[in-house]
Amino acid sequence: xxxxxxxxxxxxxxxxxxxxxxxxxxxxxxxxxxxxxxxxxxxxxxxxxxxxxxxxxxxxxxxxxxxxxxxxxxxxxxxxxxxxxxxxxxxxxxxxxxxxxxxxxxxxxxxxxxxxxxxxxxxxxxxxxxxxxxxxxxxxxxxxxxxxxxxxxxxxxxxxxxxxxxxxxxxxxxxxxxxxxxxxxxxxxxxxxxxxxxxxxxxxxxxxxxxxxxxxxxxxxxxxxxxxxxxxxxxxxxxxxxxxxxxxxxxxxxxxxxxxxxx
Amino acid sequence: xxxxxxxxxxxxxxxxxxxxxxxxxxxxxxxxxxxxxxxxxxxxxxxxxxxxxxxxxxxxxxxxxxxxxxxxxxxxxxxxxxxxxxxxxxxxxxxxxxxxxxxxxxxxxxxxxxxxxxxxxxxxxxxxxxxxxxxxxxxxxxxxxxxxxxxxxxxxxxxxxxxxxxxxxxxxxxxxxxxxxxxxxxxxxxxxxxxxxxxxxxxxxxxxxxxxxxxxxxxxxxxxxxxxxxxxxxxxxxxxxxxxxxxxxxxxxxxxxxxxxxxxxxxxxxxxxxxxxxxxxxxxxxxxxxxxxxxxxxxxxxxxxxxxxxxxxxxxxxxx
Numbered sequence: 360x361x362x363x364x365x366x367x368x369x370x371x372x373x374x375x376x377x378x379x380x381x382x383x384x385x386x387x388x389x390x391x392x393x394x395x396x397x398x399x400x401x402x403x404x405x406x407x408x409x410x411x412x413x414x415x416x417x418x419x420x421x422x423x424x425x426x427x428x429x430x431x432x433x434x435x436x437x438x439x440x441x442x443x444x445x446x447x448x449x450x451x452x453x454x455x456x457x458x459x460x461x462x463x464x465x466x467x468x469x470x471x472x473x474x475x476x477x478x479x480x481x482x483x484x485x486x487x488x489x490x491x492x493x494x495x496x497x498x499x500x501x502x503x504x505x506x507x508x509x510x511x512x513x514x515x516x517x518x519x520x521x522x523x524x525x526x527x528x529x530x531x532x533x534x535x536x537x538x539x540x541x542x543x544x545x546x547x548x549x550x551x552x553x554x555x556x557x558x559x560x561x562x563x564x565x566x567x568x569x570x571x572x573x574x575x576x577x578x579x580x581x582x583x584x585x586x587x588x589x590x591x592x593x594x595x596x597x598x599x600x601x602x603x604x605x606x607x608x609x610x611x612x613x614x615x616x617x618x619x620x621x622x
Numbered sequence: 623x624x625x626x627x628x629x630x631x632x633x634x635x636x637x638x639x640x641x642x643x644x645x646x647x648x649x650x651x652x653x654x655x656x657x658x659x660x661x662x663x664x665x666x667x668x669x670x671x672x673x674x675x676x677x678x679x680x681x682x683x684x685x686x687x688x689x690x691x692x693x694x695x696x697x698x699x700x701x702x703x704x705x706x707x708x709x710x711x712x713x714x715x716x717x718x719x720x721x722x723x724x725x726x727x728x729x730x731x732x733x734x735x736x737x738x739x740x741x742x743x744x745x746x747x748x749x750x751x752x753x754x755x756x757x758x759x760x761x762x763x764x765x766x767x768x769x770x771x772x773x774x775x776x777x778x779x780x781x782x783x784x785x786x787x788x789x790x791x792x793x794x795x796x797x798x799x800x801x802x803x804x805x806x807x808x809x810x811x812x813x814x815x816x817x818x819x820x821x822x823x824x825x826x827x828x829x830x831x832x833x834x835x836x837x838x839x840x841x842x843x844x845x846x847x848x849x850x851x852x853x854x855x856x857x858x859x860x861x862x863x864x865x866x867x868x869x870x871x872x873x874x875x876x877x878x879x880x881x882x883x884x885x886x887x888x889x890x891x892x893x894x895x896x897x898x899x900x901x902x903x904x905x906x907x908x909x910x911x912x913x914x915x916x917x918x919x920x921x922x923x924x925x926x927x928x929x930x931x932x933x934x935x936x937x938x939x940x941x942x
Contacts, residue, residue: 461708463667468720471692
Protein backbone atom coordinates (compact mmCIF):
# COMPACT_ATOMS: atom_id res chain seq x y z
CA UNK A 360 0.00 0.00 0.00
CA UNK A 361 2.83 2.38 0.88
CA UNK A 362 4.55 1.51 -2.37
CA UNK A 363 1.39 2.08 -4.31
CA UNK A 364 1.08 5.48 -2.71
CA UNK A 365 4.72 6.28 -3.52
CA UNK A 366 4.12 5.53 -7.20
CA UNK A 367 0.85 7.46 -7.16
CA UNK A 368 2.52 10.44 -5.52
CA UNK A 369 5.36 10.43 -8.04
CA UNK A 370 2.98 10.30 -10.98
CA UNK A 371 0.88 13.15 -9.63
CA UNK A 372 4.01 15.20 -9.11
CA UNK A 373 5.00 14.44 -12.68
CA UNK A 374 1.62 15.60 -14.03
CA UNK A 375 1.87 18.73 -11.97
CA UNK A 376 5.01 19.84 -13.81
CA UNK A 377 4.23 18.25 -17.16
CA UNK A 378 3.22 20.62 -19.96
CA UNK A 379 1.46 17.76 -21.74
CA UNK A 380 -1.07 17.33 -18.95
CA UNK A 381 -1.81 21.05 -18.81
CA UNK A 382 -2.21 21.29 -22.57
CA UNK A 383 -4.49 18.28 -22.80
CA UNK A 384 -6.64 19.53 -19.94
CA UNK A 385 -6.70 23.03 -21.41
CA UNK A 386 -7.69 21.86 -24.89
CA UNK A 387 -10.31 19.54 -23.43
CA UNK A 388 -11.90 22.27 -21.33
CA UNK A 389 -11.92 24.82 -24.12
CA UNK A 390 -13.52 22.36 -26.53
CA UNK A 391 -16.04 21.31 -23.89
CA UNK A 392 -16.97 24.92 -23.23
CA UNK A 393 -17.41 25.65 -26.94
CA UNK A 394 -19.52 22.55 -27.50
CA UNK A 395 -21.61 23.25 -24.43
CA UNK A 396 -22.38 26.72 -25.77
CA UNK A 397 -23.22 25.43 -29.23
CA UNK A 398 -25.39 22.61 -27.95
CA UNK A 399 -27.10 24.75 -25.36
CA UNK A 400 -28.04 27.53 -27.76
CA UNK A 401 -29.17 25.06 -30.42
CA UNK A 402 -31.44 23.21 -28.02
CA UNK A 403 -32.84 26.39 -26.52
CA UNK A 404 -33.50 27.75 -29.98
CA UNK A 405 -35.38 24.64 -30.99
CA UNK A 406 -37.43 24.77 -27.83
CA UNK A 407 -38.36 28.36 -28.61
CA UNK A 408 -39.30 27.54 -32.18
CA UNK A 409 -41.43 24.68 -31.02
CA UNK A 410 -43.35 26.75 -28.50
CA UNK A 411 -43.76 29.58 -31.04
CA UNK A 412 -45.19 27.14 -33.55
CA UNK A 413 -47.48 25.76 -30.91
CA UNK A 414 -48.76 29.24 -30.10
CA UNK A 415 -49.21 30.15 -33.78
CA UNK A 416 -51.21 27.14 -34.76
CA UNK A 417 -52.93 26.82 -31.44
CA UNK A 418 -52.06 23.14 -31.10
CA UNK A 419 -50.83 21.52 -27.94
CA UNK A 420 -47.31 22.68 -27.02
CA UNK A 421 -44.99 19.73 -26.66
CA UNK A 422 -42.88 20.51 -23.59
CA UNK A 423 -39.15 20.04 -24.17
CA UNK A 424 -36.76 18.75 -21.58
CA UNK A 425 -33.95 21.20 -22.36
CA UNK A 426 -31.45 20.15 -19.61
CA UNK A 427 -31.68 16.47 -20.51
CA UNK A 428 -31.28 17.13 -24.22
CA UNK A 429 -28.28 19.37 -23.62
CA UNK A 430 -26.79 16.84 -21.25
CA UNK A 431 -27.23 13.92 -23.63
CA UNK A 432 -25.65 15.74 -26.54
CA UNK A 433 -22.91 17.23 -24.42
CA UNK A 434 -21.85 13.91 -22.92
CA UNK A 435 -21.91 12.34 -26.34
CA UNK A 436 -19.50 14.98 -27.64
CA UNK A 437 -17.37 14.64 -24.53
CA UNK A 438 -17.06 10.89 -25.16
CA UNK A 439 -15.73 11.52 -28.66
CA UNK A 440 -13.33 14.16 -27.38
CA UNK A 441 -11.94 11.67 -24.90
CA UNK A 442 -11.19 9.20 -27.68
CA UNK A 443 -8.93 11.82 -29.17
CA UNK A 444 -7.37 13.30 -26.05
CA UNK A 445 -6.76 10.39 -23.67
CA UNK A 446 -4.00 8.87 -25.84
CA UNK A 447 -2.00 11.98 -25.09
CA UNK A 448 -2.37 11.38 -21.36
CA UNK A 449 -1.33 7.75 -21.60
CA UNK A 450 1.32 7.81 -24.31
CA UNK A 451 4.26 8.47 -22.01
CA UNK A 452 3.13 6.66 -18.91
CA UNK A 453 5.36 3.63 -19.52
CA UNK A 454 7.19 4.55 -22.75
CA UNK A 455 8.96 7.40 -21.02
CA UNK A 456 10.03 5.22 -18.10
CA UNK A 457 11.37 2.62 -20.47
CA UNK A 458 13.25 5.13 -22.56
CA UNK A 459 14.79 6.91 -19.57
CA UNK A 460 15.78 3.65 -17.91
CA UNK A 461 13.72 4.44 -14.83
CA UNK A 462 11.70 1.29 -15.43
CA UNK A 463 14.88 -0.53 -14.39
CA UNK A 464 14.82 1.35 -11.09
CA UNK A 465 11.17 0.46 -10.45
CA UNK A 466 11.69 -3.15 -11.46
CA UNK A 467 14.69 -3.64 -9.16
CA UNK A 468 12.99 -1.98 -6.19
CA UNK A 469 11.03 -3.98 -3.63
CA UNK A 470 7.67 -3.18 -5.21
CA UNK A 471 5.42 -5.50 -7.17
CA UNK A 472 4.39 -5.00 -10.78
CA UNK A 473 0.79 -4.70 -9.58
CA UNK A 474 1.73 -1.80 -7.31
CA UNK A 475 3.38 -0.01 -10.22
CA UNK A 476 0.45 -0.58 -12.56
CA UNK A 477 -2.31 0.26 -10.11
CA UNK A 478 -0.47 3.26 -8.65
CA UNK A 479 -0.03 4.71 -12.11
CA UNK A 480 -3.62 3.95 -13.07
CA UNK A 481 -5.03 5.66 -9.98
CA UNK A 482 -2.89 8.72 -10.70
CA UNK A 483 -4.20 8.87 -14.28
CA UNK A 484 -7.73 8.49 -12.99
CA UNK A 485 -7.21 11.34 -10.52
CA UNK A 486 -5.90 13.57 -13.25
CA UNK A 487 -8.87 12.61 -15.38
CA UNK A 488 -11.30 13.54 -12.59
CA UNK A 489 -9.54 16.89 -12.19
CA UNK A 490 -9.96 17.37 -15.91
CA UNK A 491 -13.71 16.65 -15.72
CA UNK A 492 -14.37 18.72 -12.64
CA UNK A 493 -14.61 22.17 -14.26
CA UNK A 494 -17.30 20.93 -16.68
CA UNK A 495 -19.48 20.30 -13.64
CA UNK A 496 -19.64 24.06 -13.09
CA UNK A 497 -21.70 24.96 -16.12
CA UNK A 498 -23.73 21.76 -16.13
CA UNK A 499 -24.79 22.23 -12.52
CA UNK A 500 -25.45 25.91 -13.23
CA UNK A 501 -27.86 24.83 -15.94
CA UNK A 502 -29.45 22.34 -13.57
CA UNK A 503 -29.83 24.86 -10.78
CA UNK A 504 -31.57 27.33 -13.04
CA UNK A 505 -33.89 24.97 -14.85
CA UNK A 506 -37.56 25.20 -14.03
CA UNK A 507 -39.14 22.77 -13.41
CA UNK A 508 -36.10 21.19 -11.72
CA UNK A 509 -34.39 18.58 -13.86
CA UNK A 510 -33.53 15.24 -12.29
CA UNK A 511 -29.91 15.30 -11.02
CA UNK A 512 -29.88 11.56 -11.42
CA UNK A 513 -29.25 12.11 -15.14
CA UNK A 514 -26.28 14.35 -14.46
CA UNK A 515 -24.63 11.89 -12.09
CA UNK A 516 -25.39 9.04 -14.45
CA UNK A 517 -23.67 10.92 -17.22
CA UNK A 518 -20.63 11.55 -15.09
CA UNK A 519 -20.48 7.92 -14.00
CA UNK A 520 -20.53 6.97 -17.67
CA UNK A 521 -17.82 9.40 -18.65
CA UNK A 522 -15.73 8.27 -15.69
CA UNK A 523 -16.00 4.61 -16.67
CA UNK A 524 -15.37 5.34 -20.32
CA UNK A 525 -12.31 7.43 -19.41
CA UNK A 526 -11.05 4.78 -17.02
CA UNK A 527 -11.29 2.12 -19.73
CA UNK A 528 -9.53 4.28 -22.29
CA UNK A 529 -6.77 5.09 -19.80
CA UNK A 530 -6.28 1.42 -18.93
CA UNK A 531 -6.05 0.43 -22.60
CA UNK A 532 -3.82 3.39 -23.44
CA UNK A 533 -1.47 2.57 -20.57
CA UNK A 534 -1.16 -1.00 -21.79
CA UNK A 535 -0.24 0.19 -25.27
CA UNK A 536 2.29 2.60 -23.76
CA UNK A 537 3.95 -0.31 -21.98
CA UNK A 538 4.63 -1.99 -25.33
CA UNK A 539 7.02 0.59 -26.73
CA UNK A 540 9.77 2.99 -25.78
CA UNK A 541 8.52 5.53 -28.27
CA UNK A 542 5.82 7.94 -27.12
CA UNK A 543 4.74 8.77 -30.64
CA UNK A 544 4.25 5.13 -31.58
CA UNK A 545 2.35 4.66 -28.37
CA UNK A 546 0.04 7.61 -29.13
CA UNK A 547 -0.63 6.60 -32.73
CA UNK A 548 -1.33 2.97 -31.81
CA UNK A 549 -3.68 4.08 -29.06
CA UNK A 550 -5.53 6.37 -31.45
CA UNK A 551 -5.84 3.49 -33.89
CA UNK A 552 -7.28 1.17 -31.28
CA UNK A 553 -9.69 3.82 -29.99
CA UNK A 554 -10.88 4.60 -33.50
CA UNK A 555 -11.56 0.93 -34.07
CA UNK A 556 -13.53 0.80 -30.83
CA UNK A 557 -15.41 3.83 -32.08
CA UNK A 558 -16.31 2.61 -35.56
CA UNK A 559 -17.25 -0.82 -34.25
CA UNK A 560 -20.58 0.76 -33.44
CA UNK A 561 -21.22 1.60 -37.09
CA UNK A 562 -19.99 -1.82 -38.16
CA UNK A 563 -22.38 -3.43 -35.72
CA UNK A 564 -25.35 -1.77 -37.38
CA UNK A 565 -24.37 -3.07 -40.80
CA UNK A 566 -23.48 -6.59 -39.67
CA UNK A 567 -25.79 -9.57 -39.29
CA UNK A 568 -27.72 -10.36 -36.16
CA UNK A 569 -25.23 -12.37 -34.11
CA UNK A 570 -22.13 -10.55 -35.26
CA UNK A 571 -23.93 -7.26 -34.89
CA UNK A 572 -24.81 -8.08 -31.30
CA UNK A 573 -21.23 -9.01 -30.50
CA UNK A 574 -19.78 -5.94 -32.15
CA UNK A 575 -22.42 -3.78 -30.50
CA UNK A 576 -21.45 -5.15 -27.13
CA UNK A 577 -17.84 -4.28 -27.83
CA UNK A 578 -18.59 -0.69 -28.75
CA UNK A 579 -17.30 1.54 -25.99
CA UNK A 580 -19.63 4.38 -26.95
CA UNK A 581 -22.88 2.44 -27.11
CA UNK A 582 -22.69 1.47 -23.44
CA UNK A 583 -21.77 5.00 -22.68
CA UNK A 584 -24.96 6.34 -24.30
CA UNK A 585 -27.03 4.34 -21.83
CA UNK A 586 -25.59 6.34 -18.96
CA UNK A 587 -26.45 9.68 -20.54
CA UNK A 588 -30.04 8.49 -20.87
CA UNK A 589 -30.09 7.98 -17.15
CA UNK A 590 -29.96 4.21 -17.47
CA UNK A 591 -27.38 2.51 -15.31
CA UNK A 592 -27.23 -0.90 -16.85
CA UNK A 593 -25.31 -3.68 -15.14
CA UNK A 594 -24.14 -4.88 -18.55
CA UNK A 595 -22.45 -1.55 -19.11
CA UNK A 596 -20.92 -1.54 -15.63
CA UNK A 597 -19.56 -5.03 -16.17
CA UNK A 598 -18.34 -4.08 -19.63
CA UNK A 599 -16.30 -1.11 -18.45
CA UNK A 600 -15.07 -2.83 -15.31
CA UNK A 601 -13.83 -5.78 -17.35
CA UNK A 602 -12.19 -3.46 -19.86
CA UNK A 603 -10.32 -1.71 -17.04
CA UNK A 604 -9.30 -4.97 -15.40
CA UNK A 605 -8.20 -6.36 -18.76
CA UNK A 606 -6.11 -3.27 -19.47
CA UNK A 607 -4.41 -3.42 -16.08
CA UNK A 608 -3.84 -7.16 -16.33
CA UNK A 609 -2.29 -6.87 -19.79
CA UNK A 610 -0.04 -4.06 -18.56
CA UNK A 611 1.22 -6.27 -15.73
CA UNK A 612 1.91 -9.07 -18.19
CA UNK A 613 3.67 -6.65 -20.47
CA UNK A 614 5.94 -5.44 -17.66
CA UNK A 615 6.72 -9.01 -16.73
CA UNK A 616 7.48 -9.75 -20.38
CA UNK A 617 9.97 -6.85 -20.42
CA UNK A 618 12.16 -8.89 -18.08
CA UNK A 619 12.19 -11.81 -20.48
CA UNK A 620 12.57 -10.14 -23.80
CA UNK A 621 15.04 -7.46 -22.74
CA UNK A 622 18.15 -7.71 -24.85
CA UNK B 623 27.31 -12.46 0.72
CA UNK B 624 26.93 -13.03 -3.00
CA UNK B 625 27.13 -16.51 -4.46
CA UNK B 626 26.88 -17.06 -8.17
CA UNK B 627 26.82 -20.63 -9.43
CA UNK B 628 26.88 -21.63 -13.10
CA UNK B 629 24.91 -18.57 -14.06
CA UNK B 630 23.86 -18.58 -17.71
CA UNK B 631 21.83 -16.13 -19.74
CA UNK B 632 21.05 -16.52 -23.38
CA UNK B 633 19.03 -14.35 -25.69
CA UNK B 634 17.84 -16.80 -28.27
CA UNK B 635 20.94 -18.25 -29.87
CA UNK B 636 23.27 -15.69 -28.28
CA UNK B 637 24.79 -16.60 -24.95
CA UNK B 638 25.54 -13.39 -23.09
CA UNK B 639 26.64 -15.02 -19.86
CA UNK B 640 28.07 -18.51 -20.03
CA UNK B 641 28.19 -20.61 -16.85
CA UNK B 642 29.91 -18.12 -14.61
CA UNK B 643 30.53 -18.78 -10.93
CA UNK B 644 32.05 -16.55 -8.32
CA UNK B 645 31.49 -15.46 -4.75
CA UNK B 646 31.85 -12.14 -3.03
CA UNK B 647 32.53 -12.04 0.68
CA UNK B 648 30.92 -9.61 3.04
CA UNK B 649 32.54 -6.21 2.98
CA UNK B 650 34.53 -6.91 -0.15
CA UNK B 651 34.76 -4.85 -3.33
CA UNK B 652 34.68 -7.01 -6.43
CA UNK B 653 35.61 -5.51 -9.76
CA UNK B 654 34.00 -6.76 -12.92
CA UNK B 655 36.36 -6.15 -15.74
CA UNK B 656 35.73 -6.83 -19.37
CA UNK B 657 35.43 -5.30 -22.80
CA UNK B 658 32.11 -3.90 -23.93
CA UNK B 659 29.59 -6.63 -24.57
CA UNK B 660 31.37 -9.14 -22.33
CA UNK B 661 28.28 -9.75 -20.21
CA UNK B 662 28.98 -7.44 -17.28
CA UNK B 663 25.70 -5.57 -17.45
CA UNK B 664 23.70 -8.74 -18.02
CA UNK B 665 25.26 -10.37 -14.95
CA UNK B 666 24.46 -7.32 -12.85
CA UNK B 667 20.91 -7.20 -14.12
CA UNK B 668 20.42 -10.81 -13.13
CA UNK B 669 21.81 -10.12 -9.65
CA UNK B 670 19.42 -7.20 -9.17
CA UNK B 671 16.42 -9.24 -10.23
CA UNK B 672 15.82 -7.21 -13.36
CA UNK B 673 16.46 -10.11 -15.69
CA UNK B 674 15.80 -13.78 -15.02
CA UNK B 675 18.70 -16.14 -15.67
CA UNK B 676 18.44 -18.92 -18.21
CA UNK B 677 20.32 -21.31 -15.95
CA UNK B 678 22.31 -21.53 -12.74
CA UNK B 679 21.65 -19.76 -9.47
CA UNK B 680 22.60 -16.50 -7.84
CA UNK B 681 22.12 -15.79 -4.17
CA UNK B 682 22.45 -12.54 -2.29
CA UNK B 683 22.54 -12.73 1.50
CA UNK B 684 21.23 -16.28 1.18
CA UNK B 685 18.19 -15.29 -0.90
CA UNK B 686 17.80 -16.54 -4.44
CA UNK B 687 17.58 -13.58 -6.81
CA UNK B 688 14.70 -15.15 -8.68
CA UNK B 689 12.78 -17.04 -5.99
CA UNK B 690 13.06 -14.39 -3.28
CA UNK B 691 13.39 -11.41 -5.55
CA UNK B 692 11.69 -8.98 -3.12
CA UNK B 693 14.05 -9.91 -0.26
CA UNK B 694 17.01 -9.43 -2.58
CA UNK B 695 15.74 -6.12 -3.93
CA UNK B 696 15.36 -4.84 -0.37
CA UNK B 697 19.04 -5.48 0.25
CA UNK B 698 20.60 -4.05 -2.89
CA UNK B 699 21.39 -0.63 -4.17
CA UNK B 700 21.80 -0.57 -7.92
CA UNK B 701 23.22 2.02 -10.25
CA UNK B 702 22.54 0.95 -13.84
CA UNK B 703 24.71 2.01 -16.75
CA UNK B 704 22.49 5.02 -17.36
CA UNK B 705 21.43 6.54 -14.06
CA UNK B 706 17.65 6.01 -13.77
CA UNK B 707 16.63 9.61 -13.14
CA UNK B 708 13.33 11.45 -13.39
CA UNK B 709 14.28 14.59 -15.26
CA UNK B 710 11.62 16.91 -13.91
CA UNK B 711 12.07 16.10 -10.24
CA UNK B 712 14.37 17.96 -7.89
CA UNK B 713 17.28 15.96 -6.52
CA UNK B 714 15.75 15.82 -3.03
CA UNK B 715 12.31 14.81 -4.33
CA UNK B 716 13.87 12.13 -6.47
CA UNK B 717 15.78 10.66 -3.54
CA UNK B 718 12.64 10.88 -1.44
CA UNK B 719 10.77 8.85 -4.05
CA UNK B 720 13.53 6.26 -4.24
CA UNK B 721 13.68 6.04 -0.42
CA UNK B 722 9.93 5.39 -0.40
CA UNK B 723 9.97 2.61 -2.96
CA UNK B 724 13.00 1.09 -1.22
CA UNK B 725 10.93 0.92 1.98
CA UNK B 726 12.96 3.34 4.10
CA UNK B 727 10.81 4.01 7.20
CA UNK B 728 9.37 7.53 7.13
CA UNK B 729 11.10 8.45 10.40
CA UNK B 730 14.50 7.78 8.85
CA UNK B 731 13.83 9.08 5.38
CA UNK B 732 15.01 12.67 5.81
CA UNK B 733 18.16 11.54 7.58
CA UNK B 734 18.97 8.94 4.93
CA UNK B 735 18.45 11.43 2.12
CA UNK B 736 20.78 13.92 3.79
CA UNK B 737 23.37 11.21 4.29
CA UNK B 738 23.20 10.11 0.63
CA UNK B 739 23.52 13.72 -0.54
CA UNK B 740 26.44 14.21 1.79
CA UNK B 741 28.25 11.05 0.73
CA UNK B 742 28.01 11.86 -2.95
CA UNK B 743 28.82 15.50 -2.32
CA UNK B 744 25.71 16.99 -3.92
CA UNK B 745 24.10 18.62 -0.88
CA UNK B 746 24.28 22.02 -2.58
CA UNK B 747 22.27 20.67 -5.53
CA UNK B 748 19.43 19.21 -3.51
CA UNK B 749 16.79 21.63 -4.73
CA UNK B 750 17.95 21.68 -8.32
CA UNK B 751 15.96 19.91 -11.03
CA UNK B 752 17.68 16.78 -12.27
CA UNK B 753 17.46 17.86 -15.90
CA UNK B 754 19.47 21.01 -15.15
CA UNK B 755 22.43 19.05 -13.79
CA UNK B 756 25.59 18.28 -15.72
CA UNK B 757 26.48 14.70 -16.65
CA UNK B 758 28.81 14.31 -13.67
CA UNK B 759 26.20 15.50 -11.20
CA UNK B 760 23.58 13.24 -12.73
CA UNK B 761 25.92 10.32 -12.26
CA UNK B 762 26.34 11.27 -8.63
CA UNK B 763 22.59 11.56 -8.12
CA UNK B 764 22.40 8.05 -9.55
CA UNK B 765 24.98 6.95 -7.02
CA UNK B 766 23.08 8.68 -4.19
CA UNK B 767 19.99 6.78 -5.30
CA UNK B 768 21.83 3.47 -4.88
CA UNK B 769 22.91 4.42 -1.35
CA UNK B 770 19.81 6.09 0.02
CA UNK B 771 18.38 3.01 1.74
CA UNK B 772 21.79 1.96 3.12
CA UNK B 773 21.74 -1.42 1.36
CA UNK B 774 23.98 -4.33 2.34
CA UNK B 775 24.96 -4.93 -1.25
CA UNK B 776 25.74 -2.21 -3.75
CA UNK B 777 25.91 -2.99 -7.45
CA UNK B 778 27.41 -0.30 -9.63
CA UNK B 779 27.52 -0.52 -13.41
CA UNK B 780 30.37 1.72 -14.54
CA UNK B 781 30.05 4.20 -11.68
CA UNK B 782 32.69 6.66 -12.86
CA UNK B 783 31.54 7.14 -16.44
CA UNK B 784 31.03 10.78 -17.30
CA UNK B 785 32.85 12.16 -14.30
CA UNK B 786 35.78 14.52 -14.46
CA UNK B 787 39.11 13.34 -12.99
CA UNK B 788 38.53 15.05 -9.66
CA UNK B 789 35.07 13.54 -9.33
CA UNK B 790 36.42 10.13 -10.31
CA UNK B 791 38.87 10.28 -7.43
CA UNK B 792 36.08 11.33 -5.06
CA UNK B 793 33.81 8.54 -6.19
CA UNK B 794 36.56 5.94 -5.86
CA UNK B 795 37.26 7.21 -2.39
CA UNK B 796 33.56 7.00 -1.59
CA UNK B 797 33.38 3.43 -2.86
CA UNK B 798 36.44 2.44 -0.84
CA UNK B 799 34.87 4.05 2.20
CA UNK B 800 31.70 2.03 1.76
CA UNK B 801 33.57 -1.28 1.72
CA UNK B 802 33.65 -3.15 4.98
CA UNK B 803 30.14 -2.25 5.98
CA UNK B 804 28.83 -2.89 2.46
CA UNK B 805 29.53 -5.52 -0.14
CA UNK B 806 30.17 -3.96 -3.51
CA UNK B 807 30.29 -5.18 -7.08
CA UNK B 808 31.36 -2.66 -9.65
CA UNK B 809 31.90 -3.08 -13.33
CA UNK B 810 34.27 -1.07 -15.40
CA UNK B 811 36.40 -1.20 -18.45
CA UNK B 812 38.81 1.30 -16.95
CA UNK B 813 41.70 -0.77 -15.68
CA UNK B 814 43.34 1.48 -13.11
CA UNK B 815 39.97 1.76 -11.46
CA UNK B 816 40.06 -1.90 -10.64
CA UNK B 817 43.57 -1.91 -9.25
CA UNK B 818 42.79 1.19 -7.23
CA UNK B 819 39.45 0.28 -5.70
CA UNK B 820 38.87 -3.43 -5.84
CA UNK B 821 39.88 -6.20 -3.48
CA UNK B 822 39.33 -8.80 -6.14
CA UNK B 823 38.89 -8.78 -9.88
CA UNK B 824 36.77 -10.94 -12.13
CA UNK B 825 37.86 -10.65 -15.72
CA UNK B 826 35.06 -11.59 -18.04
CA UNK B 827 35.14 -11.96 -21.79
CA UNK B 828 32.45 -13.17 -24.15
CA UNK B 829 30.30 -14.24 -21.24
CA UNK B 830 32.98 -16.39 -19.65
CA UNK B 831 35.15 -15.73 -16.63
CA UNK B 832 38.79 -15.78 -17.70
CA UNK B 833 40.39 -14.93 -14.37
CA UNK B 834 39.47 -14.25 -10.74
CA UNK B 835 42.05 -12.97 -8.30
CA UNK B 836 43.36 -9.94 -6.46
CA UNK B 837 44.80 -7.27 -8.74
CA UNK B 838 48.27 -7.90 -7.23
CA UNK B 839 48.19 -11.64 -7.78
CA UNK B 840 47.00 -11.25 -11.32
CA UNK B 841 49.85 -8.91 -12.05
CA UNK B 842 52.33 -11.30 -10.41
CA UNK B 843 51.12 -14.35 -12.25
CA UNK B 844 51.06 -12.83 -15.64
CA UNK B 845 54.32 -11.06 -15.37
CA UNK B 846 56.52 -14.15 -15.54
CA UNK B 847 59.78 -12.15 -15.73
CA UNK B 848 61.35 -8.73 -15.71
CA UNK B 849 61.31 -6.33 -18.57
CA UNK B 850 63.60 -3.46 -19.37
CA UNK B 851 63.13 -0.79 -21.96
CA UNK B 852 66.17 1.00 -23.43
CA UNK B 853 66.84 3.70 -25.93
CA UNK B 854 70.30 3.72 -27.43
CA UNK B 855 72.10 5.13 -30.46
CA UNK B 856 73.65 2.00 -31.95
CA UNK B 857 73.36 -0.32 -34.93
CA UNK B 858 70.39 -2.62 -34.39
CA UNK B 859 72.11 -5.91 -35.05
CA UNK B 860 75.20 -5.13 -32.97
CA UNK B 861 73.13 -3.97 -30.05
CA UNK B 862 70.93 -7.02 -30.15
CA UNK B 863 73.95 -9.32 -30.08
CA UNK B 864 75.60 -7.35 -27.35
CA UNK B 865 72.61 -7.33 -25.03
CA UNK B 866 71.84 -10.98 -25.54
CA UNK B 867 75.17 -11.85 -23.99
CA UNK B 868 74.30 -10.30 -20.65
CA UNK B 869 73.68 -13.14 -18.17
CA UNK B 870 70.01 -13.59 -17.26
CA UNK B 871 68.66 -12.05 -20.45
CA UNK B 872 66.21 -14.32 -22.18
CA UNK B 873 65.08 -12.33 -25.14
CA UNK B 874 65.95 -9.07 -26.84
CA UNK B 875 63.96 -7.26 -29.44
CA UNK B 876 65.31 -4.15 -31.10
CA UNK B 877 63.64 -1.77 -33.47
CA UNK B 878 64.41 1.58 -35.03
CA UNK B 879 63.09 4.41 -33.02
CA UNK B 880 62.96 8.01 -34.11
CA UNK B 881 65.74 9.75 -35.96
CA UNK B 882 69.54 9.75 -36.03
CA UNK B 883 70.09 6.04 -35.65
CA UNK B 884 68.38 5.68 -32.32
CA UNK B 885 66.91 2.31 -31.52
CA UNK B 886 64.55 1.08 -28.86
CA UNK B 887 65.22 -2.25 -27.22
CA UNK B 888 62.99 -4.38 -25.07
CA UNK B 889 64.83 -6.88 -22.93
CA UNK B 890 63.18 -9.72 -21.10
CA UNK B 891 65.08 -11.25 -18.22
CA UNK B 892 64.42 -14.20 -15.95
CA UNK B 893 62.21 -13.58 -12.95
CA UNK B 894 63.87 -11.87 -10.00
CA UNK B 895 66.93 -10.82 -11.99
CA UNK B 896 67.72 -7.15 -12.14
CA UNK B 897 69.88 -6.79 -15.21
CA UNK B 898 69.63 -3.03 -15.56
CA UNK B 899 73.07 -2.06 -14.29
CA UNK B 900 74.76 -4.75 -16.42
CA UNK B 901 72.90 -3.62 -19.50
CA UNK B 902 73.94 -0.03 -18.89
CA UNK B 903 77.57 -1.04 -18.37
CA UNK B 904 77.64 -3.06 -21.62
CA UNK B 905 76.12 -0.31 -23.70
CA UNK B 906 78.29 2.43 -22.30
CA UNK B 907 81.33 0.11 -22.47
CA UNK B 908 80.83 -0.20 -26.22
CA UNK B 909 80.75 3.57 -26.52
CA UNK B 910 77.07 3.72 -27.53
CA UNK B 911 75.00 6.65 -26.36
CA UNK B 912 72.40 5.65 -23.78
CA UNK B 913 69.32 7.87 -23.71
CA UNK B 914 66.93 5.93 -21.58
CA UNK B 915 66.78 2.84 -19.44
CA UNK B 916 63.84 1.82 -17.32
CA UNK B 917 62.18 -1.20 -15.86
CA UNK B 918 58.73 -1.92 -17.24
CA UNK B 919 56.09 -3.23 -14.92
CA UNK B 920 53.39 -5.39 -16.40
CA UNK B 921 50.16 -3.50 -15.94
CA UNK B 922 46.75 -4.89 -15.44
CA UNK B 923 46.05 -3.68 -18.92
CA UNK B 924 48.53 -6.14 -20.38
CA UNK B 925 46.91 -8.95 -18.49
CA UNK B 926 43.54 -7.81 -19.57
CA UNK B 927 44.60 -7.71 -23.20
CA UNK B 928 46.33 -11.03 -22.89
CA UNK B 929 43.25 -12.65 -21.46
CA UNK B 930 40.69 -11.05 -23.68
CA UNK B 931 42.52 -10.88 -26.98
CA UNK B 932 43.08 -14.16 -28.66
CA UNK B 933 45.55 -13.60 -31.46
CA UNK B 934 47.61 -10.52 -30.67
CA UNK B 935 50.51 -10.66 -28.28
CA UNK B 936 50.22 -7.90 -25.71
CA UNK B 937 52.25 -4.80 -26.14
CA UNK B 938 54.34 -4.36 -23.04
CA UNK B 939 54.13 -1.23 -20.96
CA UNK B 940 51.30 0.32 -22.91
CA UNK B 941 50.11 3.44 -21.27
CA UNK B 942 46.85 3.46 -19.42
